[in-house]
Amino acid sequence: MTRFADKIRDNRERLELKQEQLAELVGVSRRSVIAYETGAAIPRERTMRKLAEALGVTQYYLTHDDCDDPDAGIDEEPFVQAARDAFGKKGADEMAELLQKNQALFAGGTLSESQKDMFFEAISKAYFMNKEHAREKFGRKKGKRSNAEEGSAEDSSAIENADDSGDGSKK
Secondary structure, three states, X not given: OOOHHHHHHHHHHHOOOXXXXXXXXXXXXXXXXXXXXXXXXXXXXXXXXXXXXXXXXXXXXXXXXXXXXXXXXXXXHHHHHHHHHHHHHHHHHHHHHHHHHHHHHHOOXXXXXXXXXXXXXXXXXXXXXXXXXHHHHHOOOOXXXXXXXXHHHHHHHHHHHHHHOOOOOOO
């Protein structure tokens, strides 16, 4: 079991990168890299993705201390990234969990890479279709204002009408 801090340091050293070089690749300061390597800080999600990319490992590997395979989750990453792009962090987390739970379906058996890709694509397609359907059904309707917006519109029209009422206000 390898800690996050050790994984950052070990993989940086494996690539023969200095802390400054890794910092530049990721877009953080050298102090941040030192903090990651000493366990004093954990990067935010976007920085974690950049770290994984710079170190040539998966984000799953970096974020799970019980994982010792730098390629763990490599098959799922494009699908998780697509969900992140479309629905943000929550969508990415949901997609990762969905794919992880469904991998148990082929435990004990072997699937070719193309079969795995087809499976992940089918799961992703179903997820995206359901998210879009939920957006259409439960999302805010175009042209409809929220109660807060309607209230402020009513307030401003009441103020305009009061100004026009001839009660001695400036014109």
